[in-house]
Amino acid sequence: MRTALALASLLLLTGCGATVAQDTSASDPVTVTNCGKQVTFDKVPSKVVTNDTGITELMFALGLKDRMAGYVVDSGNTVDLQTSPWKADFDSAQHLADKISKEVVQGAGADLVFAGWNYGFSESTGFTPDALAQLGIGTYQLTEACRNGVGKQRGIMPALDALYTDLRNLGAIFRVSDRAEELVRSYQRQVEEAGRLTAGKPRPKVFLYDSGQDQPFTSGKNAAPQDVIGKAGGDNVFGDLNDSWTTVNWEAVVQRSPDVVLIVDYADGESNTPAQKQAFLEGFAPLANAPAVKNKRFFSLPYAALVEGPRNPASIEAFAKFLASS
Incomplete structure (x- = not known):
């Protein structure tokens, strides 16, 4: 991770x-x-x-x-x-x-x-x-x-x-x-400086995974991850949804075949951690052929870095460095 x-x-x-x-x-x-x-x-x-x-x-x-x-x-x-x-x-x-x-x-x-x-x-x-x-x-x-x-x-x-x-x-x-x-x-x-790290490089498809095993909770185009992902050099796979944080279905995730999964880390350190979320996604059979799972391209950021707040610009920089190096 x-x-x-x-x-x-x-x-x-x-x-x-x-x-x-x-x-x-x-x-x-x-x-x-x-x-x-x-x-x-x-x-x-x-x-x-x-x-x-x-x-x-x-x-x-x-x-x-x-x-x-x-x-x-x-x-x-x-x-x-x-x-x-x-x-x-x-x-x-x-x-x-x-x-x-x-x-x-x-x-x-x-x-x-x-x-x-x-x-x-x-x-x-x-x-x-x-x-x-x-x-x-x-x-x-x-x-x-x-x-x-x-x-x-x-x-x-x-x-x-x-x-x-x-x-x-x-x-x-x-x-x-x-x-x-x-x-x-x-x-x-x-x-602006973070954007230069990935300028001219292919833009990976990114799935923001907050939580949910029956149905995933993710980000549409109006929540902070849209710009965290986009300004860092990726494309939010649910960036077409006119909503902020919202529930989708796994069929749509599979169909959009993400290259990278960005995981929200807000756990107490003992349950529902990023490592546990990653393990669930890696063991979820319908996603077995998704490039993110096959290539183990997972990244996590704290909850407060992915909701609107003053951590957003640094989150963009951190995610851009990940995308530029992986």
């Missing part, structure tokens, strides 16, 4: 643990476009609750830990936390709970919840932006998870554009636009 143990070393440009000067004296309201709607912030939020690793790392990358009441991340996500360039921030910020709820955010005195559909927001749990508005709590939605108007499908723009949009919006909301633009420029340079 080829893994990205050195991924954190590729994140030097993010300025992890940064403390950023904020123009908190600015009294004018700020309006941003979030998931197609105009949202106005009358003042700088000061007690933000974030849900999930990548969302929390966006706040840390912008130097906004002191604006947070705390974060919600499942305690089983040890791979994410151990590999995070912002591990010190996770250690020093308040871990509020494993699962987000109205009770959790009310108990923290939240004035803003930063989450997304299937990244905390869900009608089935009753934890939605509308429900929080009734409690007087504002929300900001992760752009990768914005619904696109077709049922509950998600994704309204390319993944990196979603990342840059959220950085700029958060920069405006928290009055740290200079820091946001600095990050966007550094990430754009990192992505």
